[in-house]
Amino acid sequence: LDIDHGTYPYVTSSTTTAGGAAAGTGTGPRELDYIVGIVKTYTTRVGAGPFPTELFDEDGPGNYMGVKGHEFGATTGRKRRCGWLDTVSLRRSLAINSVTGMCITKLDVLDGLEKLKICVAYDFDGEQVDIPPAGADAFERCKPVYIEMPGWTGSTRGANSFGELPENAQAYLKKVEELCETPIHIISTGPDREETLVLQHPFD
Numbered sequence: 228l229d230i231d232h233g234t235y236p237y238v239t240s241s242t243t244t245a246g247g248a249a250a251g252t253g254t255g256p257r258e259l260d261y262i263v264g265i266v267k268t269y270t271t272r273v274g275a276g277p278f279p280t281e282l283f284d285e286d287g288p289g290n291y292m293g294v295k296g297h298e299f300g301a302t303t304g305r306k307r308r309c310g311w312l313d314t315v316s317l318r319r320s321l322a323i324n325s326v327t328g329m330c331i332t333k334l335d336v337l338d339g340l341e342k343l344k345i346c347v348a349y350d351f352d353g354e355q356v357d358i359p360p361a362g363a364d365a366f367e368r369c370k371p372v373y374i375e376m377p378g379w380t381g382s383t384r385g386a387n388s389f390g391e392l393p394e395n396a397q398a399y400l401k402k403v404e405e406l407c408e409t410p411i412h413i414i415s416t417g418p419d420r421e422e423t424l425v426l427q428h429p430f431d
Contacts, residue, residue, distance in 0.1 A: 232323055234363040237276025245324040261429050263412070264326035266317065267333050268399075271298055271307045277366040280310035280346045288340055296336040311344040311373065314406040319359050321409050328412030328427060331400065334392075335416045340378040343399060347406060348372040376402060383416045389426060392416075 228234075229243045241247070245262045249255065269292050272278045282289025289309045292298070298307035321329075337343060348357045349369035360366055379393035386392050392400075392414075404411050412427040 229323075232319075234276050234366050237274065237363055245326075259325075261327045262325055263429055264321055264324060264329045264409070266329050266331055267296075268312060268331055268337055268403075269296075269333070270310045270313045270316075271296075272310075273300065273305070273307050277363055277369070278308055278310060279315075279349060279366075279369045279371045280313045280344075281308050282310050291340065292336055296333050311346055311371070312403065313346040313371070314403070315346060315349055315357055316359055318357075318407055321407055326409055328410050328429070329404075329407070330413035330415065331403070331411050332415040334396065334400075334414055335382070335384045335422075337378065337396075337399075338382050338384075339380060343376045343378050344373040345376065345402065345406065346371040347374050374402075384422060386416055386424065389414070389424060 228237070228239045229247075230238050230241060232244070233239070242250070245259060246256065249259060270278070270280050272281070284290055288311075293306060293309045296309070298309055299305065300307070320326075348355050349359070350372055351360055351365070351369050355372060356369075360369065376399055377395050379395040381393040381396075383392050383396050389397065389400075400411055400414065410427070412425070412429065414424040414426065416422045416424065
């Protein structure tokens with residue numbers, strides 16, 4: 228939703244990138260030696276605008292993620308739009324921000340889903356692309372190309388290490404790393420601070 232790199236006019240009014248943080252705080256970009264990207268295990272969007280992986284189901288995974296993930300505006304109570312993880316847009320965001328490592332949040336929201344999908348490319352007017360097109364109008368014409376992965380029935384909450392996560396959850400996270408070409412350094416498995424797995428500390 229960055230004003231320069233987002234789907235204008237469906238964007239915020241400011242620069243939301245890591246580079247914008249440097250400019251806004253008066254810190255030189257060479258001082259940024261680690262940039263963490265906070266990423267949900269699925270995709271959400273507030274308000275209007277193109278959203279290729281959006282799910283419109285009432286009884287399916289889209290509504291499941293919205294309810295379980297408490298995807299409602301804190302002030303307005305407005306329901307957020309939910310969909311499968313979109314690694315096409317995510318890769319673009321990671322590149323724009325020069326992300327060092329990802330913090331994956333809300334892994335527990337996927338607990339109990341039988342099957343998971345990950346968007347790995349777009350069908351753009353009949354051509355498969357792995358880079359988002361420029362402009363909201365072009366973005367609106369993109370259709371997701373998915374891979375499917377098995378879900379897991381066990382709970383991810385309370386896991387004290389990566390190895391304690393269900394095997395399919397581990398496989399899902401490894402696939403996200405592979406597709407994004409960016410390591411996962413932190414995993415959040417619940418809303419409490421203690422429900423966080425730090426695989427590599429940003430300040431070590």
